[in-house]
């Protein structure tokens with residue numbers, strides 16, 4: 307099964323939907339807004355007040371975050387015409403005056419747009435998703451669902467190599483599509499540390515693995531099922547991002563920075579009363595992101611008990627003083 311067939315956020319507007327549980331991702335978009343604003347302003351100046359701009363939002367998903375950046379950009383620079391491309395694995399279609407909006411289905415690890423047609427690309431919290439699970443990970447990462455300090459070295463290397471392949475493919479495809487002087491701002495869920503197994507990025511998955519193991523112990527999930535499940539994600543450090551951009555060579559880096567946001571930022575405030583439940587929403591946020599992947603592997607009937615256990619583990623850890631954060635790496639670049 308290819309990752310692109312099973313990787314999408316929870317749709318609709320229900321309690322477990324991405325639309326209703328993506329406050330964290332919206333906060334990240336708003337925290338990186340100054341970088342996006344600077345890129346678009348410099349683009350506007352360098353293009354000598356152009357008559358139109360063509361922009362693409364890659365990995366736009368569905369819900370309020372889809373249009374946040376585009377709406378801000380339209381307000382920021384006053385032009386007679388905008389063309390906006392919304393891209394994801396899934397299709398959506400719409401029209402917002404005065405923009406022409408179109409939906410582009412497909413994977414961003416391939417060509418999506420005609421050559422030299424885009425002026426600006428934005429993508430947030432999407433590029434950490436890999437195009438596939440490397441073979442070595444499937445074969446050797448039996449006791450974990452992601453990279454962990456106990457994972458064999460070959461597993462960590464295979465995850466990193468897959469990120470390098472995917473990210474450089476992404477850069478090469480976009481380099482064909484963006485006009486010279488065009489800009490790209492990418493925010494990727496990442497890590498600060500150079501250690502790929504650091505808590506920055508692995509802890510959330512480690513706790514999800516604990517919940518899955520509890521279900522194995524209860525006989526609800528088969529052990530072999532758990533052993534063959536891995537998360538198709540790699541959370542890079544800023545150094546790793548810089549290395550790939552420089553190696554590919556089509557873009558020059560204007561800014562590269564990390565930002566941290568505590569887990570509690572997921573909170574919608576809808577949790578039950580009690581201090582430890584402040585973290586209840588971290589589980590809901592994770593569910594809206596990862597449930598389709600898990601359903602495919604473990605079946606829909608295991609989801610409610612699984613996320614109940616996961617939320618309890620998260621609340622318990624947090625109540626005992628664990629201070630975890632999401633780390634994002636933002637890179638702003640110009641097409642040479």
Ligand SMILES: C[S@@+](CC[C@H](N)C(=O)[O-])C[C@H]1O[C@@H](n2cnc3c(N)ncnc32)[C@H](O)[C@@H]1O
Pocket residue numbers: 310313314315328331332335364365366367368371372393394395396412413414415429430431432433435436437595
């Ligand atoms: C966490 S959501 C982020 C959505 C939105 N950008 C935000 O910040 O709220 C990640 C999105 O990336 C999309 N995605 C992941 N890999 C992709 C790929 N190879 N091609 C296109 N979209 C991809 C997923 O389908 C998902 O909708």
